[in-house]
Amino acid sequence: QVQLVQSGAEVKKPGSSVKVSCKASGGTFSSYAINWVRQAPGQGLEWMGGIIPIFGRATYAQNFQGRVTITTDETTSTAYMELSSLRSEDTAVYYCASGGIRFDYWGQGTLVTVSS
Amino acid sequence: DIQMTQSPSSLSASVGDRVTITCRASQSISSYLNWFQHKPGKAPKLLIYAASSLQSGVPSTFSGSGSGTDFTLTISSLQPEDFATYSCQQIYTTPYTFGQGTKLEIK
Numbered sequence: 001q002v003q004l005v006q007s008g009a010e011v012k013k014p015g016s017s018v019k020v021s022c023k024a025s026g027g028t029f030s031s032y033a034i035n036w037v038r039q040a041p042g043q044g045l046e047w048m049g050g051i052i053p054i055f056g057r058a059t060y061a062q063n064f065q066g067r068v069t070i071t072t073d074e075t076t077s078t079a080y081m082e083l084s085s086l087r088s089e090d091t092a093v094y095y096c097a098s099g100g101i102r103f104d105y106w107g108q109g110t111l112v113t114v115s116s
Numbered sequence: 117d118i119q120m121t122q123s124p125s126s127l128s129a130s131v132g133d134r135v136t137i138t139c140r141a142s143q144s145i146s147s148y149l150n151w152f153q154h155k156p157g158k159a160p161k162l163l164i165y166a167a168s169s170l171q172s173g174v175p176s177t178f179s180g181s182g183s184g185t186d187f188t189l190t191i192s193s194l195q196p197e198d199f200a201t202y203s204c205q206q207i208y209t210t211p212y213t214f215g216q217g218t219k220l221e222i223k
Contacts, residue, residue, distance in 0.1 A: 035212070037160075037214075044203060044214050044215065044216045044217045045152075045154075045160065045203055045205070045214040045217070046214065047205075047210075047211050047212040047213065047214065050210075050212075059210050061210070061211040062117070062211065063211075095159055095160070097159075097160075099162075101148070101150075101207040101212070102150065102162060102165045102171075102207075103150060103152075103160075103162055103205070103207075104162055104171070106159035106160060106161075107159065108159060109159055
């Protein structure tokens, strides 16, 4: 059974960056895509991008192109999502999700608050 | 981008009721559709994948159908723990877009 454990809540200033981690255990990390999804207050789910660790090349949603970077560290079975040039609208819970396109497994979520 | 439109946006129902939620894609996505349940403070939970396949461990009161552009999620007999928000997601092509969600509330 795959488990994904994310890093803790963050409070950031507008214009800064945040890096959220997602550590996987209990499965084959390299073979399955890891996706990042966010949910802003009162809004629906929004896919940000994804990566297959064994290939190492990420795909991003156009809405985040140029601001988001998704990487992995196979030695620690950890995925990272870094979002830059933060604005108040980026306040949201950020989730990692694995299991390929089925999105079977989810992290617990990381609240990122952007406030001056 | 493929737009996913769910209806209704909210729904009131009683324990034991049968409810149906619909999801329409702006173009054909074959059967590349997931359904999720999510509750406040918890991660989304996969219910249905490939439009009609029940995820392991999900009660058989949940079912999905459809292909192409029109899909439905049906809960045959609502249980107290089913009151939550439900979202569809197309995984036919990136960006993997979600519907706006349907909030299922107790009547």
